[in-house]
Structure formats: C-alpha cells, structure tokens
Amino acid sequence: EAGVTQFPSHSVIEKGQTVTLRCDPISGHDNLYWYRRVMGKEIKFLLHFVKESKQDESGMPNNRFLAERTGGTYSTLKVQPAELEDSGVYFCASSHRGFSGYGYTFGSGTRLTVV
Amino acid sequence: DAKTTQPPSMDCAEGRAANLPCNHSTISGNEYVYWYRQIHSQGPQYIIHGLKNNETNEMASLIITEDRKSSTLILPHATLRDTAVYYCIVKSGGGYNKLIFGAGTRLAVHP
Numbered sequence: 001e002a003g004v005t006q007f008p009s010h011s012v013i014e015k016g017q018t019v020t021l022r023c024d025p026i027s028g029h030d031n032l033y034w035y036r037r038v039m040g041k042e043i044k045f046l047l048h049f050v051k052e053s054k055q056d057e058s059g060m061p062n063n064r065f066l067a068e069r070t071g072g073t074y075s076t077l078k079v080q081p082a083e084l085e086d087s088g089v090y091f092c093a094s095s096h097r098g099f100s101g102y103g104y105t106f107g108s109g110t111r112l113t114v115v
Numbered sequence: 116d117a118k119t120t121q122p123p124s125m126d127c128a129e130g131r132a133a134n135l136p137c138n139h140s141t142i143s144g145n146e147y148v149y150w151y152r153q154i155h156s157q158g159p160q161y162i163i164h165g166l167k168n169n170e171t172n173e174m175a176s177l178i179i180t181e182d183r184k185s186s187t188l189i190l191p192h193a194t195l196r197d198t199a200v201y202y203c204i205v206k207s208g209g210g211y212n213k214l215i216f217g218a219g220t221r222l223a224v225h226p
Contacts, residue, residue, distance in 0.1 A: 042218055045214070091159070093159075103151070105161070108157055111156070
C-alpha cells in the first residue's frame, strides 16, 4: 500500500507570505496527525483529525495555523502569515481507527523555511 | 501519558547488538511502550511496541521488565543504517491518543 504522502517536500517563503502544506494519509486511515520539529527542539504534536473532525488541536501554536480535512481524506495545513519561528519540518502521520497495533505511519515531512 | 527517560546518546559497533534502555517508572496498567526512530531528516518510523510481554519482530526485540517500569530495545545486529534517534514513548492503546516525543537516544553505529 502507498504510504503517507506529503507535499511539497521543501518550501522556502518570505515572512508574511502564506504557505499550504498537504498530507495524503494511507487510504482508509481515519486518524490523521500533524507534528512539527523546529530546529534543535523535540517533535511536537500539533493536531489530530478523526475523519474530517478535529479531535484534538491543543498543539496548534496560534491562529496563524489552520488545518482542514475536507471529506476525511487528505489534509492541509495553512500558515498565514508565516513568521520566522515557523521554520521547521512538518510531519503528517495516519493510523487506523481504534487500536493502532502497528503504530502510526509518518510521511517524510515538509521542510519549511521562512526567510 | 507517562514520561520516559532515555540516555541522550549511545555508540555501537557495526554487527554488534545495540541495547537501548528506557525508564518509564510511572507507567500505568493500560499503557503500552512504543519505540520509534528517526533516521536523519526522515519521518519517524515505527519499530515495535509491547504491553508486558517481550516482543520480537523483523526489526528488533523489546524486553519489558516484570514491573513494567523500564524496557530495552534490542537491535540484534546493528548496521550503519541503524544510526538514528530512537524514541521510547508510553501511550495508552487506541488511535485517539497522540504520541508525545521526548528527546530520544541518538544511536551512532560505527564501523
């Protein structure tokens, strides 16, 4: 089966611009998670979708970040306007509903650089 | 979810077993021990998980102490490609619970 796909793999934008990251989870996975790693820091949870509903968005840093998952398939994470501290690697992961016996499958990430 | 403690770094010679420890003294009865790793800048990769019995798969073995307060991930024959940051995460079962990553152990496998 295809894995979790993230697009783009890299993005360089100027401060104040808008960027949209996309995640395509494994087909049939109800759970979709966004994480990010800022340089030198630990991987941090951002939010969790169950199908199209936000189950937990406690990790979203501020209202410049907007995540959507229309139709319960792919998800987008928009940053508007981007700030320098938003630079980092954004990971998406998906898992089956219920007990995730084989864990979460992560995508390769989107490396965002805000200059 | 319970916190975990791991050494910040470890070294291992290629071909030897790598034994990565993890302390999780506050683990509760319904919490599982998961291990993930991140190779360079790739996404984290699931390795193995267990509740109280020892587990083995094609990648690794997981040894959990009887009191479940600590565990050890064993890579039986480490290769250079196993150089990565290894994360021990304690989490209750169910896909609704997020993974909480700590600092992990940076394993360096050398020739």
